[in-house]
Structures are given as C-alpha cells and as structure tokens.
Amino acid sequence: DVKVTQSSRYLVKRTGEKVFLECVQDMDHENMFWYRQDPGLGLRLIYFSYDVKMKEKGDIPEGYSVSREKKERFSLILESASTNQTSMYLCASSPPGLAGTDTQYFGPGTRLTVL
C-alpha cells in the first residue's frame, strides 16, 4: 500500500511565523503535490513537483514556497504565515508519467490554524 505521511495533523502558529509542512511518501513516486482544502472551494493546487529539485506553481502559489531535495520528501513553506492561510493542507503523490494522468494518493492532512 502507498503510504503518504505528513509531519503534523494539527498545527497552531502565530501571524508572521515561518511554517514548514513536511510530506513523505514511500512508493518512489516522481510526482508530489500540495493542496489546500477550504469549505465550498474543494481542493486547490498550491505547488507540485515532478522530480527532485523541480517545482511548478499551481493555482494559488502566492505566500507559499516548496522544497524537494529528496525524491520522497516534499516540503511546503509559509515564509510569513497569515490568518488567511488557516486551512487544511493535503499532500499527495502519484506514479511516474504526466502529473495529472494517474491516481493521486493523499496524506492524512495538516489542519493549520494561524492566530
């Protein structure tokens, strides 16, 4: 079974703090994704990566950056957290090939609250 893990289930941070969300997958997948999920808005893609050190902006990259130094790990960084970044953050990975053409396996999510 594919396993995608995220470093925290719940996180509370203060406005202006730097926040790191970590995601690790154990299936040697090339493609990894970060989404945020908000009520009524579904899942919105923040960034994705199709290889180590490669990254592509999704639909809402503003205020976020990412890092992919190793194949199995994809980190989402909030340089200066703001209250409008309070959300559920979901990481996903998928097998090789065009990023949108195969099943995505999701981690359990991190519910981030920014005070």
Next chain:
Amino acid sequence: GQQVMQIPQYQHVQEGEDFTTYCNSSTTLSNIQWYKQRPGGHPVFLIQLVKSGEVKKQKRLTFQFGEAKKNSSLHITATQTTDVGTYFCAGMDSSYKLIFGSGTRLLVRP
C-alpha cells in the same frame, strides 16, 4: 483559468434512495477522476475515465464521462450509510494539472 464546477454542494438522502453528483468543465478534459473523502479523512481515489462516453461501474456506483469530455457524473444506487462523505471530481487540464471540483457532501439518513 479552467474551472470544474460540481453540483449539488450538499445532498441529504434517506438510506435506500439514489444519489447523483455532476461535474461540468469550461473546456475539454483529457480525463476525469473521482475521489471520496470520508468525514475526518483524506481523499481516496475511486476511478478514472478517459474515453468519450465512457461508463464504468463499481458495485452500486456508476461513473459516466460525457461525449464531449466536458462533463461527468457519479450515480449511487440505493445509498447506504457507508456512502457518507464528500465526493470530488477532478479533471486534467491542458497543462496536465488536476483541477478539483468543489465536492458534493452526501449525508444518508438511516
């Protein structure tokens, strides 16, 4: 940008009734995927449709991809309480990103 609209936002049914959720895209999709997210859980892949007019079944679930590859539907026959959750469609756009619909939350009265 490309959007995938999903309706209804909520559906509350009596156990045993049928349920359908619909997705519509502003542009032609290369494929469409469906995911289910149980309350408190994360999205789990259900199925992928690729061909125009394709219909696939998984027990009580029937998935359709429209002839123009711009719309899709998921139909559940005789709902059960285990069907509770939010169902998302996701279409692949021209830049190979998955665009998720806003989801339909299904509630089932026992």
